Amino acid sequence: MINKKLSIIIPTWNTANITLNCIKTINKYLPNNYAQIIIVDNGSTDSTQQKISKLTNIVYIRNSNNLGFSKANNIGAKQANGQYLLFLNSDMELIDSSLIKMVDYLESNQNTGLIGPQFLNPNLSVQGSVMPPQTPLNAFKEYWLHYIGSYSKYVPIG
Numbered sequence: 001m002i003n004k005k006l007s008i009i010i011p012t013w014n015t016a017n018i019t020l021n022c023i024k025t026i027n028k029y030l031p032n033n034y035a036q037i038i039i040v041d042n043g044s045t046d047s048t049q050q051k052i053s054k055l056t057n058i059v060y061i062r063n064s065n066n067l068g069f070s071k072a073n074n075i076g077a078k079q080a081n082g083q084y085l086l087f088l089n090s091d092m093e094l095i096d097s098s099l100i101k102m103v104d105y106l107e108s109n110q111n112t113g114l115i116g117p118q119f120l121n122p123n124l125s126v127q128g129s130v131m132p133p134q135t136p137l138n139a140f141k142e143y144w145l146h147y148i149g150s151y152s153k154y155v156p157i158g
Contacts, residue, residue, distance in 0.1 A: 004036040005103055007082030011072030012090040013042040016051045023058065025094040032057075034100070036082050040072040095120070128153035 008026060012019045019039065026037060037058040041048050043065040053060045059079050063072065073087045084103055102115050119127040131153055132138055141150035 004034065004082040006030075006035040006084050006086055006099065007038060007077075007080035008035050008086045008088055009038045009040065009073050009076035009080065010088050010090050011040045011042060011069050011076070012044065012048055012052070013066050014044045014046045014048060015090045016044070016046050016048040019048065019052060019090040022088065022090050022092055023052075023055065027057075029094045029097045030099060035086075036080065038076040038079055040076040042066040042068070042072050092119075095124075126155050128155050130156050 010019065010022060023037060023039075026035060039052050039058055039060050041052065041060065041062045043063050049062060052058070053062070059076075061075060061079065063075065067075070069089075077085055084106060086099065098117060102117060106112055106115055116129070119129045121127045132150060138150040141147040142152060
């Protein structure tokens, strides 16, 4: 049963305040009934459970230990009821309602199966988000031959 346009799955581990900031920006920039927020707590030992689990309008899932980002996302996806899924790090914050534009793009471009937002640094400069193949040859090029971008994140041009 699909209830929301978007399900936002946010794994967290010992990041209570950062996760609260993330949720706050989602609530600020997306309409009330637009997104389902799913927090997957990977067994935090800080105040995450106390602070997040009592929030209304979110799904809170607590794992007994840290299962990692991928497994936490899979657990959250099983609880999702949105038409689209967004996997979001707990340290991310929205700065506007661009997620709505992304979903609109997906809906009007049925051959697109995956889309991602542009990441920005705290000073709003573009953050590298693309990785070249993580091969021993590329590591050698980057770290010994100093070919920048052979192994590190970069911003695609064009």
